[in-house]
Amino acid sequence: MTDYLDGNAAAGPLSEFFAIDVTTARGRCLHCGRTDALATAQLYPNSHGLLLRCPGCTEILLRLVDTGDTVCLDLHGLSFVELHRD
């Protein structure tokens, strides 16, 4: 079993981009169509950022690359993101 965390642990790094907690938003996987809260995705932290993978098909939903001076967000594995207003 590969060790990974839950998407909710990405709330801190993603807070640099989003004014709300985007881990509670529902995202649809571009590859398999599964739609669920980003908090339920599989989080793979690494030495220069993180990956979120779809819990259904394990394709990449989101990549965050942090070089120190810049931080880059690749969202192309998500075909939409839906927020609920409280």
Add this chain to the structure above:
Amino acid sequence: MRTGWRVAEVIGVSQETRTARTLRLRLPGLTGHRAGQHVDVRLTAPDGYTAVRSYSVASALPGDELELTVEELDEGEVSPYLVHGVSVGDQLEVRGPVGGWFVWDPADPSPVQLIAGGSGVVPLMAMIRAHAAADPASPGATAEFRLLYSVRSPDAAYYGAELDELAGSDLLTVTYVYTREAPAGSPVPPGRLDARALSIAVLPVSANPAFFICGATAFVETVADWLVQAGYPADRIKTERYGGMGSTP
């Protein structure tokens, strides 16, 4: 309160177990937080190397203070410093509290089943404390709470006296599963949690409880699978696996 790194001051430290310590921090500007949220802690070495780790908040305090309970990990980059190196008056870089998913909402009247593996009890303790401190008029204040706590041995358990006291009320039941060493005189020998013991300890399917499970990956996945097999809806089960957030050069 969501974005950016801020400086917190350590205002209290207390030993929780032989390998874990609770740090009380003051974070200027903080006005409470949700039960189950975490903070990211960043340490920077003199050469600029940084390491970031996430720690669940253990407390449920209304103001600008919060508590983290940190377990020392073998070969950890951050936890040994937090468990042994930090003193009252020191400063730490902190981001958060963050996370709106693995949280208990006092407006939710659902009964709550908490399941902890080892130090995974920390965010669940924040929920228990928030429940105990909830406005009596809030729908969740009178919700039944149960904690199933899988822990290596009695002396490895966190928050023992406080849990004993809270479990004396009608609103909280605590069941321990000792995996390596049971208390003296225990009728149950030590051993891992299994599906049968789980089904006896947790709220029934008919109660439609909200589940919060926190622990190591294998524990969390095994327990969540058993619950789904026992007929609990997957969308009522929230999980948090613990581990590091990596480091940046």
